[in-house]
Amino acid sequence: MADSSGNPNASSRTPTGIPGLDKLLTGGLPKNRTILLSGGPGTGKTILSSQYLVNGILDYEETGVYVSLDENKQHVFEEMLDFGWDFQDLENNKKLIFLEASPIRYLPAEIKVGKLTVGRKEFSMATLIEMIKTSVREIGAKRIVVDPVTTLVFQYEGVAAQRNALVELMEALADTGATCLITTELRRPGFERSLDYEEYLAHGVILLQQLQVGKSLLRVIQVEKMRKTPLDNQPRPYRITDTGIEVFPRESVL
Numbered sequence: 001m002a003d004s005s006g007n008p009n010a011s012s013r014t015p016t017g018i019p020g021l022d023k024l025l026t027g028g029l030p031k032n033r034t035i036l037l038s039g040g041p042g043t044g045k046t047i048l049s050s051q052y053l054v055n056g057i058l059d060y061e062e063t064g065v066y067v068s069l070d071e072n073k074q075h076v077f078e079e080m081l082d083f084g085w086d087f088q089d090l091e092n093n094k095k096l097i098f099l100e101a102s103p104i105r106y107l108p109a110e111i112k113v114g115k116l117t118v119g120r121k122e123f124s125m126a127t128l129i130e131m132i133k134t135s136v137r138e139i140g141a142k143r144i145v146v147d148p149v150t151t152l153v154f155q156y157e158g159v160a161a162q163r164n165a166l167v168e169l170m171e172a173l174a175d176t177g178a179t180c181l182i183t184t185e186l187r188r189p190g191f192e193r194s195l196d197y198e199e200y201l202a203h204g205v206i207l208l209q210q211l212q213v214g215k216s217l218l219r220v221i222q223v224e225k226m227r228k229t230p231l232d233n234q235p236r237p238y239r240i241t242d243t244g245i246e247v248f249p250r251e252s253v254l
């Protein structure tokens, strides 16, 4: 069904509301799916994810859950306030739940749950999934961000175990019915990806990179894969300003 802007995909899309990005995504992220946002350090993964949730709340009346696995709540709240996004206020008004899940990394190797002893990995994944489900129910969240999944997945040794952990998380996210954005850290551009296989599990992949152009660095965003979407998979420039991320969907970089 087309919306007022003539977008034929409107009913199957969740608009990010990020200037220029929905154009690349033919209307937005595919609804009820999990999309991977991959990028190196400082490419704007946290800013983009936050902007996606805030726009959902303010412009589309969709509440959101933010799962932070690396950074603590206060830090993220302070940083996002720089862009005018008052996470504390949104949380007070039950529009947003911020889950600070970083402490699960510091759990002891074994944990006693009643009379049982459970391994840290099993405990942390199960706990996290439970926390997410409870939070989604509590505010009726339609958008979820997990930032970044890398930390969680690398607790597991070996590709098979890491893949299983990711499948478990992805299935739990799919069960919520929300449209989910999960971030992963891309170590160094041009080098082998740290978690190649994850791309096969996600419904789509968005890549953030910094390219060296002459002496300066250019930020580029690329929709690498998006099932059932006619793709503009060209890298397009984006910038980070005081108001967040802006994508230039018609400008080419090559």
Ligand SMILES: Nc1ncnc2c1ncn2[C@@H]1O[C@H](COP(=O)(O)OP(=O)(O)OP(=O)(O)O)[C@@H](O)[C@H]1O
Pocket: 039, 040, 041, 042, 043, 044, 045, 046, 047, 048, 082, 185, 240, 241, 242, 243
């Ligand atoms: N007001 C601003 N104007 C321009 N650039 C900014 C502004 N605030 C932050 N940045 C840039 O945003 C980037 C940090 O964004 P963000 O924290 O979202 O990155 P990230 O990909 O999540 O990084 P990490 O891998 O460390 O978690 C930095 O490169 C910083 O220079």
Ligand SMILES: [Mg+2]
Pocket: 045, 046, 047, 147
């Ligand atoms: Mg970050």
